[in-house]
Amino acid sequence: MFVITGMTDVAVDSKGRFLMPAFWKSLFTQHQINEFVIKRHLYHSCLELIPISVWNEELEKLNKLNRFNKQSNDFIRFYMSGVRVIEFDKVGRIQIPKDLFDYAEIKNTAVLSSSIDRIEIWDKVLYENYLQSHSDEFQKFAEDFLGKSFMDDKEDK
Numbered sequence: 500m501f502v503i504t505g506m507t508d509v510a511v512d513s514k515g516r517f518l519m520p521a522f523w524k525s526l527f528t529q530h531q532i533n534e535f536v537i538k539r540h541l542y543h544s545c546l547e548l549i550p551i552s553v554w555n556e557e558l559e560k561l562n563k564l565n566r567f568n569k570q571s572n573d574f575i576r577f578y579m580s581g582v583r584v585i586e587f588d589k590v591g592r593i594q595i596p597k598d599l600f601d602y603a604e605i606k607n608t609a610v611l612s613s614s615i616d617r618i619e620i621w622d623k624v625l626y627e628n629y630l631q632s633h634s635d636e637f638q639k640f641a642e643d644f645l646g647k648s649f650m651d652d653k654e655d656k
Contacts, residue, residue, distance in 0.1 A: 515595035546620040
């Protein structure tokens with residue numbers, strides 16, 4: 500499984516471009532990843548930058564949905580809205596398409612935050628506000644989900 504770790508702030512210019520941090524650029528180069536999908540996040544006002552190989556696996560799952568089912572068809576439409584395939588430019592920058600840049604309300608600084616096999620791209624202020632306003636919720640989730648999951652694992656052995 501391909502895993503991306505870390506978090507960093509990046510400067511974003513007025514055209515929606517940012518330089519991919521060297522530690523991730525090196526990882527992507529090592530794994531011969533130069534093509535990505537950039538899309539809206541399903542639940543938050545941020546973007547997802549997904550290596551194309553990971554995206555193709557998701558498409559295989561999506562393609563199994565019954566398109567004659569209205570709910571499935573509507574989900575596919577929403578999920579695919581705004582999706583773009585992008586690559587690094589010659590100097591290692593990523594260009595965020597204008598509509599996605601506006602959707603994520605990115606100003607001068609973005610936070611790139613790993614989310615296992617993809618990178619979330621947030622406006623820095625929105626990201627910090629989200630973490631602050633959801634810290635209690637996360638602590639409860641960690642206790643409910645991880646505490647019980649790890650205990651269940653111990654009991655199974």
